[in-house]
Amino acid sequence: MKRLLSSMMVVVAVAALGAGLVPAAAADKLTVRLDFSPWGVQAAMHLAQNKGWFKEAGLDVDIQDGRGSGNTIQLVNAGQVDVGQVQVGLVVSARAKGATIRSIANFQRRTDLCILVDQDAPINGPADLRGKTVVVFAASPWAPFIDVYLKSAGMTRDDLKLDVVDPAALWGTYLARRADGLMSTVGSALPIAEKSRPSKCLLASDANIAFPSYGLVAREDTIAGKGPALRRLIEVEQRAWQDLRVNPEDGVKAMIAERPDAQLDPVVLLGQIKLTLDYFDTPASKGKPIGWQAAEDWDAALKSMEAAGVVRPGTKASDYYTNALIE
Template structure:
């Protein structure tokens, strides 16, 4: 009996030794690392924490990936560069895929981490305004390429208002925050995660949510061109898996993201408190009812249908759209 048990254990050990390398090879193929370029939306801020954490901890390298992480100049600009083949992947506000495809772009969202709509209007924390209807007679500031731009009239209409009732000023992105913090505008059109932590010190604010007026718009995730999805699927899948690992880690350890971002972008003069707040708020907006319990990055058809209906109502996409043209879950596990 003792010999039989020993022999059984030896056989099991042999199979385990053979299986382990096979599993490792499936996760990270042998050979030179696969080069991937990722263009971010803007200069460093909390929504990018998973990218920087993965690079800082060597998790991309473990997956046999050589990832070039590039700072961006806006989600719209990043989408243009990805569509032009100048970057493999863009980390952007994926709701912009609707307007991009309407203009002929051949891109899709391949993973959406921040699936809940986070478009908001910042107003003073003590302001009485709580809904769109309360903005009558107030002034708002926004920049022309903002994802808010096509939704302004739709949002105001939900409150029974038009631009005759609310002053909307378009400014250069560099002047956006200065205009708001100097109180030359009553509200700033932005996103919850990016804006609230920045406003905390200079002008403590609260958010009026676009979602409260029926506007749906998936927030931050990853996009790629259709031919890149088809030709580099296994590489993209590994990168998404690393991002899932990083975001899962950040759920309980946001300070690790703060430290990683400061280490990876030492010249950016990043504020740890702002980064921490941005990371936490980003994660707060991960789930919708339709995506609850699904893997990080997985996209619900219902959420995209709601987003496309909002984009159609705003005149961004034409009627007759096919929802699966805008996203795919084939790379999310």
């Protein structure tokens, strides 16, 4: 009789599971704060959400639009969100001010800081900006490197007009031709300018400025407490970026579907996604998993930040990043 009852209980349990009456394990919840309103660098995050890949990985991801990388870093450090997708080079200045965050993945590892100028302008380096007007916003990642960049051509801020504006006025100033140049990043800027003011880029890297670009950051206690969930988040992001390398149009469709009210331009998005991918690899990270971070790249970034006065000499690259969550 006991064997019969036991067998019946097994059958009932299996039937209940098949009918969906037994609850599955709850998904791990993560909040991810992006850098700005939707643009191409966010394609992998939206693609993974749209395809249900986070759900497949046992994750419940709340993706929030941001108001700048600096603001996102503040929210991550305050524990208001779990993960920030930002320019990870900003971790250095944040930790110098007492933050306890680290870069946990750096997808766009090549320095993409640039100054936009007219495509046909006779401006090909910092020396050609003498007497010109360049627009930037105060919290731009460019801010600490302006003097270093100008110094590479034997110039100071007195040699040009630096127009510091609110972020909302940045593009309006440039597109209205009230400035000769705009300090931004390659991937975000060139596709936007293409329609109204076709432009080219003066790269910060040409002045030996190194700055790790977009990736994911988290607080140290979040890394310790939610490590398995963060590892799966990164694995899904790797999958999404790998898909985008072959099918960048997938990212355009996903972003428009996930942010239907944002009035996104598919041509601009596609250009931004492609340029983002162009800046994924450095010589030190080539052939490594997407998101993996090279000590050599961080050492170069710290050297640039020491020259810019962001950090004191002697800091260790290992204080700012970890590869512990990357396969």
